[in-house]
Amino acid sequence: MNLAQLNIARLRFPLDGPELKDFVDALPEINGLGDASPGFVWRLQDDSGDATGVANPFGEGVIINLTVWESVEALREFIYRSPHLDYMRRRREWFDHNGIEAHLVLWWVPEGHTPTVDEAAERLAHLEKHGSTEHAFTLREPYPAA
Amino acid sequence: MSEEQVTAIAALGDATRRQVYQVVVGHGGVLSRDEVAAQLGIGRTLAAFHLDKLVEAGLLETSFARGPHGGRPAKLYCRSGAEVAVSLPPRSYVDAAELLAEAVEKAGADHTLHRVARKRGLALKQPDMWEALRERGYEPFADGGVTKLRNCPFHALAQEFPPLVCGMNLALLKGMAEGSGWPVEPKMAPQAGQCCVVLEDK
Numbered sequence: 001m002n003l004a005q006l007n008i009a010r011l012r013f014p015l016d017g018p019e020l021k022d023f024v025d026a027l028p029e030i031n032g033l034g035d036a037s038p039g040f041v042w043r044l045q046d047d048s049g050d051a052t053g054v055a056n057p058f059g060e061g062v063i064i065n066l067t068v069w070e071s072v073e074a075l076r077e078f079i080y081r082s083p084h085l086d087y088m089r090r091r092r093e094w095f096d097h098n099g100i101e102a103h104l105v106l107w108w109v110p111e112g113h114t115p116t117v118d119e120a121a122e123r124l125a126h127l128e129k130h131g132s133t134e135h136a137f138t139l140r141e142p143y144p145a146a
Numbered sequence: 147m148s149e150e151q152v153t154a155i156a157a158l159g160d161a162t163r164r165q166v167y168q169v170v171v172g173h174g175g176v177l178s179r180d181e182v183a184a185q186l187g188i189g190r191t192l193a194a195f196h197l198d199k200l201v202e203a204g205l206l207e208t209s210f211a212r213g214p215h216g217g218r219p220a221k222l223y224c225r226s227g228a229e230v231a232v233s234l235p236p237r238s239y240v241d242a243a244e245l246l247a248e249a250v251e252k253a254g255a256d257h258t259l260h261r262v263a264r265k266r267g268l269a270l271k272q273p274d275m276w277e278a279l280r281e282r283g284y285e286p287f288a289d290g291g292v293t294k295l296r297n298c299p300f301h302a303l304a305q306e307f308p309p310l311v312c313g314m315n316l317a318l319l320k321g322m323a324e325g326s327g328w329p330v331e332p333k334m335a336p337q338a339g340q341c342c343v344v345l346e347d348k
Binding site: 077079080081082083085086088089090091092093096097098140 | 254256257306308309312313316333334336337338342
């Protein structure tokens, strides 16, 4: 099994404005770092090379990040033990979570399966409603692959 | 207060054993009996006795490495991952800190925490950087032009809330460096088994 991950964030400012410049400038580096991380499998992207322009059902100004990993540990290594952490530290400069109950959800998918945005939205809604369960869980309360 | 906690603390009651523990912990990596004995100027058998008592108490753990000339593999010692905290009367500050961290995260108040941490750091004013870092449990060591920190004083919390707590730690160290005039620039550089912040020489 592989681990699918969705996180959503509401932009505080327009993506092409000066406030988001550091974030937007870092995207190629950080995405490249993720792609090269041990245990990385797949990430959602369009022709631009990232997912900031991908339509989603989470509301106005919300951007998404949808990825697949070999394990929870591989994902943790990338997000918490690489230069990615320094950008995460600054998340509140760029995003707010007002009205977003859960912003990150994890679930297990069969190898070779590419998760869709709709599928991810269903998992996020499940997490919001039921808390961390094996159907949809969080990094703080992960579930092993069935 | 559990049996394990008391055993772990009691194991450090002996002065020689405490030195043995400090030699291993201060080294960072793994050490053999002979190396510990040599550093303290005590016999190999005595070093082995204390090392094995510290393993029994859960404070150290062992691994084996084959020597360069073959033969019996050497027993090597390093610090275990166990955290030992005893409080009398019982206090649960980690539980409280977890709740507070979760609330700060939910409120999106990272920047408030980071500001408070920076202010606290600025107020410390301790010109001796090594002393200040040691006192706070960071276990600093020099690696080229960078001071790295072997221990994260906020480990359990940092595991649960990395951006929030590592950001707090960075802000605290930046404040300390600035307020005390240390010639370093604290930066985030997360690595497994170490504090996520390093201090680069300016």
